[in-house]
Amino acid sequence: MAETQRRLRSGTVVLGGMGLLAAALTACSSEPDKRCVDRDSYELGKGYRVVSDKNCTSSGTTVHGAWYYGGKKKGSWAGGGSFTKPRTSSHGSGGGGVHRGGFGGGHKSSGG
Numbered sequence: 878m879a880e881t882q883r884r885l886r887s888g889t890v891v892l893g894g895m896g897l898l899a900a901a902l903t904a905c906s907s908e909p910d911k912r913c914v915d916r917d918s919y920e921l922g923k924g925y926r927v928v929s930d931k932n933c934t935s936s937g938t939t940v941h942g943a944w945y946y947g948g949k950k951k952g953s954w955a956g957g958g959s960f961t962k963p964r965t966s967s968h969g970s971g972g973g974g975v976h977r978g979g980f981g982g983g984h985k986s987s988g989g
Contacts (some may be wrong), residue, residue: 910961912955914945924956
């Protein structure tokens with residue numbers, strides 16, 4: 878009986894740990910948080926009205942849909958974000974990244 882309880886507890890720990898790992902990986906995805914909003918619906922204090930994604934993916938819709946990145950969604954409104962897609966960088970590919978290449982990293986040195 879004690880053996881069965883011990884197995885159940887360790888199985889729960891493993892499954893709980895896998896859930897945390899999955900949540901962490903999802904949070905670190907390379908695709909930025911985005912939602913489709915009506916560009917013409919801005920209201921002070923509310924933001925932009927969130928609409929169906931089809932308004933951003935197909936032409937000929939009656940709503941002027943645009944992708945809205947970041948920000949916060951409150952009910953059917955989104956604010957505090959931007960229409961500009963944020964840049965994604967992979968581990969130091971930005972301006973101040975890590976230089977690799979051994980001694981000196983490929984930079985010329987002025988030795989005497």
